[in-house]
Amino acid sequence: MSQGEFDIIHQYFDRPIDVEQGVTLGIGDDCAILDIPDGYQLVVTTDSLVSGVHFFDDVDPYRLGYKSLAVNLSDIAAMGAEAKWVSLAITLPSIDEHWISEFCRGFFALADKYQVQLIGGDTTKGPLSITVSAKGIVKKGQALRRNGAQPGDLLCVSGPLGDGGLGLAVKLLIGNCDKVDNQQAFIDALELTEPRLLLAKQLVNFASSCIDISDGLSQDLIHILEKSQCSAQVELENVPLSEAMKKQIQKGHISQLQAWQFAVSGGDDYELLFTVPADKIAAFKQLLNTQVVSKEAVCYQIGKITASLASNQQKETIEHSASSHRAITFTHLKQPINLDKAGWDHFK
CATH class of the missing domain: 3.90.650.10 (PurM-like C-terminal domain)
Structure with a gap:
């Protein structure tokens, strides 16, 4: 029996939520609900990876899953923030379960290393592309920015x-x-x-x-x-x-x-x-x-x-x-x- 969009989501992307990490509601509703600790600010970044532009058509799916998250977490790091949550929108030309399984294996290998939770996203059919939005927290007023360099630094x-x-x-x-x-x-x-x-x-x-x-x-x-x-x-x-x-x-x-x-x-x-x-x-x-x-x-x-x-x-x-x-x-x-x-x- 062929798998559909929601079967793929439940099998490969839906994981238990961790309330202690601030996730009140994750995958399965129209939006996720997150709790931001008092005294912290939310930082958000989004990157798209498009086949033929950001990666080769024959790229190993494990590596693509890993890197699609890594480039976003790098942006979180650049702000001096702690990575917390991520959403994923993936466009697939067809359902290839081995490819999806390997992509998820690479994606979650990095997510688990830094205790980053997937809280939602979207799947659709079309030319292969991946858009990831990562969210992190940083103490209020302590985020690193690009405008603070001074002569002598x-x-x-x-x-x-x-x-x-x-x-x-x-x-x-x-x-x-x-x-x-x-x-x-x-x-x-x-x-x-x-x-x-x-x-x-x-x-x-x-x-x-x-x-x-x-x-x-x-x-x-x-x-x-x-x-x-x-x-x-x-x-x-x-x-x-x-x-x-x-x-x-x-x-x-x-x-x-x-x-x-x-x-x-x-x-x-x-x-x-x-x-x-x-x-x-x-x-x-x-x-x-x-x-x-x-x-x-x-x-x-x-x-x-x-x-x-x-x-x-x-x-x-x-x-x-x-x-x-x-x-x-x-x-x-x-x-x-x-x-x-x-x-x-x-x-x-």
């Missing part, structure tokens, strides 16, 4: 950059990426990203601004600089690269400049990019080195916020810097380095 990231971009290049057979060995490591970085929710818990007490790196370091840094009306210097020798990336450089499969280019504009890293006042960085790093904090909570200092853009002429410069990127200077051992700073843009 230190610019930091939560992990190695460039692997996701190289993984995409490998999949697309761009340039000389066919020479890259250990390709699976970079494809894994592209498809199995880890949201930095554990680090987010610590950032709220130290960071002045934050964003997650989805479209490339330079593209996302520009968003902070636009909102904060500042400029920045990035020291490429301090930009973290994975051991897998370093081995490709050592073997001559890619150049140092190419590795930096992937780190700057490759995208799909989903690490956090954040600023910390200079007088707080020592205490922050000391906290991260304690046994209390998970090894997943890491800070790499890669540069600094260099100037405030206050005049009308300067403001005009920063507002147009999304295309020119004049607000960012890349250096290596204090010497300027010219890199293509453009990141991912759906309409370019």
Whole structure:
């Protein structure tokens, strides 16, 4: 007997609710009902993943389920919030129970890790696409935003950059990426990203601004600089690269400049990019080195916020810097380095 929409929902998506997590009513009614603790604010984010744009048609469904949630939880982390609930709207060309089962297995593997509950959504027929809306909570007035960076703040990231971009290049057979060995490591970085929710818990007490790196370091840094009306210097020798990336450089499969280019504009890293006042960085790093904090909570200092853009002429410069990127200077051992700073843009 063939399964219909509601059979699929009940079999694969309907799970017991946890009242202690603030869910009064979950899947099965017109809306979910949630309880927000006193003194907290709700943060909400939504991302759509479309076949042929955000993922390949033959993508492993487990990995697609995992990543469709991961990219949303990364946004929650960027606000310094605790992830709590998620809704899922999925459009399927047909009912393939093995595919749906594997998608759910990946989705709930990550949801269960961070105790995030699926509270509703929608299923419909059409070209494959996934839209996820994640919700989290943060103490009132403590959410991290993009507009708090100040001159003198230190610019930091939560992990190695460039692997996701190289993984995409490998999949697309761009340039000389066919020479890259250990390709699976970079494809894994592209498809199995880890949201930095554990680090987010610590950032709220130290960071002045934050964003997650989805479209490339330079593209996302520009968003902070636009909102904060500042400029920045990035020291490429301090930009973290994975051991897998370093081995490709050592073997001559890619150049140092190419590795930096992937780190700057490759995208799909989903690490956090954040600023910390200079007088707080020592205490922050000391906290991260304690046994209390998970090894997943890491800070790499890669540069600094260099100037405030206050005049009308300067403001005009920063507002147009999304295309020119004049607000960012890349250096290596204090010497300027010219890199293509453009990141991912759906309409370019």
